[in-house]
Amino acid sequence: MNALLSVHKLTMRFGGLTAIDELSLEVPAGKITGIIGPNGAGKTTLFNCLTGFYKPTSGHLRLAHPVRGEMRLERLASHKVVRDAQVVRTFQNIRLFPKMTVLENLIIAQHNRLQRASKFSLAGLFGLPGYRAAEAEAVERAATWLTRLKLESLADHAAGDLPYGIQRRIEIARALCVEPVLLCLDEPAAGLNPRESAELNELLVHLCRERGIAILLIEHDMSVVMNVSDHIGVINYGRKIAEGTPAQVQNDPQVIKAYLGEDDEDASGEVAA
Amino acid sequence: MAYALQQLINGLTLGAMYGLIAIGYTMVYGIIGMINFAHGDIFMVSAFIAVTCFTLLAAADVSSIPLALMFVLVVTIFFTSAYGWAVERVAYRPLRGATRLAPLISAIGMSIFLQNTVQLTQGARVKPIPPVIEGGIEVWNTADFAVQIGWSQLLIIVTTVVLMVAFNWMISHTAFGRQQRSCEQDRTMAALLGVNVDRTISLTFMLGAALAAVAGVMVTVYYGVVDFFIGFLAGIKAFTAAVLGGIGSLPGAMLGGLLIGLIESFWAAYLWAEYKDVATFGILCLVLMLRPSGLLGRPEVEKV
Amino acid sequence: MSAVVFAHHGMTPAERLRDAGWVAFVALVLGIPLIGLTTVDAGGRLEVATRFGMLALFVAVAFIGRIALRLTLDHLRVRRLGRERAAAAADGGRGLAQRIVTVLGWFALGAAFTLPLIFSGNRYVVDTATTVLIYVMLGWGLNVVVGLAGLLDLGYVAFYAVGAYSYALLSTQYGWGFWEALPVSGALAASFGILLGYPILRLRGDYLAIVTLGFGEIIRIILVNWTEFSNGPNGISSIPRPSFFGLEFTRRPAEGEQSFAAFFGLDYSPMQRLIFLYYVILVLALLTHAFVSRLRKLPVGRAWEALREDEIACRAMGMNTTNIKLSAFAIGAMLGGFAGVFFAARQGFISPESFVFTESAIVLAIVVLGGMGSQMGVVLAATLLVLIPEFGRNFAEYRMLLFGAAMVLIMVWKPGGLLSHREPTLRLDAPATGTEGAR
Numbered sequence A: 001m002n003a004l005l006s007v008h009k010l011t012m013r014f015g016g017l018t019a020i021d022e023l024s025l026e027v028p029a030g031k032i033t034g035i036i037g038p039n040g041a042g043k044t045t046l047f048n049c050l051t052g053f054y055k056p057t058s059g060h061l062r063l064a065h066p067v068r069g070e071m072r073l074e075r076l077a078s079h080k081v082v083r084d085a086q087v088v089r090t091f092q093n094i095r096l097f098p099k100m101t102v103l104e105n106l107i108i109a110q111h112n113r114l115q116r117a118s119k120f121s122l123a124g125l126f127g128l129p130g131y132r133a134a135e136a137e138a139v140e141r142a143a144t145w146l147t148r149l150k151l152e153s154l155a156d157h158a159a160g161d162l163p164y165g166i167q168r169r170i171e172i173a174r175a176l177c178v179e180p181v182l183l184c185l186d187e188p189a190a191g192l193n194p195r196e197s198a199e200l201n202e203l204l205v206h207l208c209r210e211r212g213i214a215i216l217l218i219e220h221d222m223s224v225v226m227n228v229s230d231h232i233g234v235i236n237y238g239r240k241i242a243e244g245t246p247a248q249v250q251n252d253p254q255v256i257k258a259y260l261g262e263d264d265e266d267a268s269g270e271v272a273a
Numbered sequence B: 001m002a003y004a005l006q007q008l009i010n011g012l013t014l015g016a017m018y019g020l021i022a023i024g025y026t027m028v029y030g031i032i033g034m035i036n037f038a039h040g041d042i043f044m045v046s047a048f049i050a051v052t053c054f055t056l057l058a059a060a061d062v063s064s065i066p067l068a069l070m071f072v073l074v075v076t077i078f079f080t081s082a083y084g085w086a087v088e089r090v091a092y093r094p095l096r097g098a099t100r101l102a103p104l105i106s107a108i109g110m111s112i113f114l115q116n117t118v119q120l121t122q123g124a125r126v127k128p129i130p131p132v133i134e135g136g137i138e139v140w141n142t143a144d145f146a147v148q149i150g151w152s153q154l155l156i157i158v159t160t161v162v163l164m165v166a167f168n169w170m171i172s173h174t175a176f177g178r179q180q181r182s183c184e185q186d187r188t189m190a191a192l193l194g195v196n197v198d199r200t201i202s203l204t205f206m207l208g209a210a211l212a213a214v215a216g217v218m219v220t221v222y223y224g225v226v227d228f229f230i231g232f233l234a235g236i237k238a239f240t241a242a243v244l245g246g247i248g249s250l251p252g253a254m255l256g257g258l259l260i261g262l263i264e265s266f267w268a269a270y271l272w273a274e275y276k277d278v279a280t281f282g283i284l285c286l287v288l289m290l291r292p293s294g295l296l297g298r299p300e301v302e303k304v
Numbered sequence C: 001m002s003a004v005v006f007a008h009h010g011m012t013p014a015e016r017l018r019d020a021g022w023v024a025f026v027a028l029v030l031g032i033p034l035i036g037l038t039t040v041d042a043g044g045r046l047e048v049a050t051r052f053g054m055l056a057l058f059v060a061v062a063f064i065g066r067i068a069l070r071l072t073l074d075h076l077r078v079r080r081l082g083r084e085r086a087a088a089a090a091d092g093g094r095g096l097a098q099r100i101v102t103v104l105g106w107f108a109l110g111a112a113f114t115l116p117l118i119f120s121g122n123r124y125v126v127d128t129a130t131t132v133l134i135y136v137m138l139g140w141g142l143n144v145v146v147g148l149a150g151l152l153d154l155g156y157v158a159f160y161a162v163g164a165y166s167y168a169l170l171s172t173q174y175g176w177g178f179w180e181a182l183p184v185s186g187a188l189a190a191s192f193g194i195l196l197g198y199p200i201l202r203l204r205g206d207y208l209a210i211v212t213l214g215f216g217e218i219i220r221i222i223l224v225n226w227t228e229f230s231n232g233p234n235g236i237s238s239i240p241r242p243s244f245f246g247l248e249f250t251r252r253p254a255e256g257e258q259s260f261a262a263f264f265g266l267d268y269s270p271m272q273r274l275i276f277l278y279y280v281i282l283v284l285a286l287l288t289h290a291f292v293s294r295l296r297k298l299p300v301g302r303a304w305e306a307l308r309e310d311e312i313a314c315r316a317m318g319m320n321t322t323n324i325k326l327s328a329f330a331i332g333a334m335l336g337g338f339a340g341v342f343f344a345a346r347q348g349f350i351s352p353e354s355f356v357f358t359e360s361a362i363v364l365a366i367v368v369l370g371g372m373g374s375q376m377g378v379v380l381a382a383t384l385l386v387l388i389p390e391f392g393r394n395f396a397e398y399r400m401l402l403f404g405a406a407m408v409l410i411m412v413w414k415p416g417g418l419l420s421h422r423e424p425t426l427r428l429d430a431p432a433t434g435t436e437g438a439r
Helices: A043-050 A078-083 A102-108 A111-117 A129-148 A164-176 A194-211 A222-228 A246-250 A253-260 A267-272 B002-032 B039-059 B065-095 B101-122 B151-173 B175-185 B187-192 B197-223 B230-245 B250-270 B273-290 C013-036 C052-090 C093-118 C123-148 C157-174 C178-200 C205-225 C270-296 C299-309 C311-316 C321-347 C357-370 C375-413
Strands: A003-014 A017-028 A032-036 A058-065 A069-072 A087-089 A182-186 A214-218 A231-236 A239-244 B136-141 B146-150 C037-042 C045-050
Touching (some): A017 A214, A043 A214, A078 A087, A102 A111, A102 A164, A102 C299, A111 A129, A164 A194, A231 A246, A239 A246, B002 B197, B002 B250, B039 C045, B065 C013, B136 B151, B146 B151, B151 B197, B151 B250, B175 B187, B230 B250, B230 C205, C013 C037, C093 C375, C123 C321, C123 C357, C157 C357, C178 C205, C205 C357, C299 C311
Parallel strands (some): A032 A214, A032 A231, A087 A182
Antiparallel strands (some): A003 A058, A058 A069, A231 A239, B136 B146
């Protein structure tokens, strides 16, 4: 198994609180890795460490970038994690640019590429062909993803005015416009109805199988995690308590205990539901 | 050494007044998250009310200083609170829920309006009143310099300390204090739990204005002159104090006020008096660069 | 009590009277200390004078005004409801509003070009129009920082001062001309923008506001006190005016120079210079507009708007927020600097008094009243804010009072600004590459 990302003994402390405690985890390339765990287990903190929003207290985050070689994510500032390492995330509580249109949201995701093409805005200011081509390409890329996610009819609407489920999709489309090597999704199914959830499953599998994007997925909706993940890590109190295929994890006594407390008979059924 | 001690006393007096005004900023900021730009002018209005009161008393030949002070304080606090209430009601309440900048602009407009109202109704000239409290105690006498605490300085410092203690107690122990704090944390939730949010906010503005009124009376007693422009600089200094101490924190506002007062008087005494405001702002920038949430402010954890 | 100002329609007459009575009572309480009583100087000491007649008038006006206001508001509300229903039925009202704004923009442009020709004899009109344009330009500059990037800057006047003083010093000390000094002063102002921007990158919202305010004051205090450099409170006078391709606007040009009037065989008139200055600022303002509108549609511009919307999301999209903030500060400052250069050249005299906080507040008010980020809104708000005190000139001492009251009222009436509609920077159906007209 060639690991795209290896998390090695990652620890994150806030004052006296240890949110992540010597967590080690491997994320293989081209696969979907699920992360589950009760609320407050440290899942989002893991994402924040991965994407440079928090500086981990200790531990390594090694990314085997297919082009740039090995990179150490914990040493990069948040914008460089995206720009250079192409590790992109979405947020649990959607963070779109609400007053801007859906299309603009997707164009902003391609900021660095366009900014380079605009040559300190000079080429852009005078509408030079190089910049115009780059802009057309960016719109093209955005349009492709919008079509793939069935959003094309909403392209010119202000993102903040759209329904919740659609905003989730926009956020994923926006992340895809960065052309990620590793896509980190923080509860993408939260607030989706069963049909939207099923569509999400299908999309994730497509991204992974057809486009070769590795996905790291935090999710509470077991119908999503269990159906699409190739591999699942379970965390509780900042530690990894189990790891394996969906089937293995579902039957792991540690996991059942973490989710349902002790002495519960119908535990495995609940987790799988 | 003696000279430094004198500066310390002067600085504390000045700082106490800044602190009193700063509390108004910090409370309003805490509860509705806006800079009440007109607060400095509320303070200015209160100083004018105090001047009128002192003049009335002088005409009525009231000779008991404590009585006169009590009278002036009560009257000034009453009218100034009314101004505090009215400003919120007219200029800010309709803007609740609007963009963050809308109330700020409205506040700047209010500040200009109040300044000009006072200029028109009370005149643009400086208003001097005869000294209310004279004399003081000589604390320390060296060969070439006598350190003095004026009675008025003592009065200011003591009043401020008493008010601070009372105020802190009120915020932490009374029903209003609890309502105030609950609105600060989550206005919607507070409303759902039966707190009258509008009333709490109104009261906050009135209390802020009342403290500014105390500062206004003190300034009148201490300096003996007021004009319609004193609100601007005092307001800015006090706001700087609130930010320096950590906006939203009451002890922070007081600490910030004292620090600004001390910085100003020492800088003016030992360095260049004309650049004392530069020093104030310079130190503010420095503190904020090192501690972006102020000295006693809770550091904002970045919520991702 | 909470239903005092915006109570609901269908009030009974008794309720109306009670409501107005309450307002009158508040007016009485507020009026007593400031209107009813005043202190007057009586031979070295103050004496209290009473003005109870005026107080009674004030309270009566409040009472009647309140009833009138309530009736008007109720009336308007009914009408607005009707209109909204009609608009909902017709739909597309927003597109129409947008088109009206565009048409108005072109109309304003036409009016701006022809104004000095129509009023070529009226010094006052041309002067006022020039002032409006200076504020429009300042507004467009600050719009980059506040309206687009969402960074609250209360010290914008500092850059205006940097521009004005650098031109004043370059021209009086080193004999630079207007057109050479313009880019240099702009660059200088931009560097001040970066200088200010750098240390305060981490600050957010209101902390940023107070530090920028402090920065503005620091610049002003330095200008007042550093006499050797800026000539202190006395300011700098006889700043040369811009020339028309080397032709001067004077009756008797200096040795070896030619005057504008002589060159074109016209009679000398001081209006020529005023009209020329008007066109200079008009052209500068239009260039600014074209520049800012274009930037808005470029990656930098979109990044500014994204920054205003959500800084964390910006970082999650790989944007270097430091550079984005600095670029906004620098470009905003540069435009303010240009406006400052023009101001110095137009006045011929500058002193620190022209760069007080009130100026920053006015420019900020223009941006916010206009509708954050809206270029046309800035024009509208600048015109209003310059003209309101001008109309008030007949009762001169009331003009700033009116100004303050207008700021409050407009904000309360339209919290989102006068023109709050935001036009997307590009659309899927027609990938926009050119600037579109006057918007």
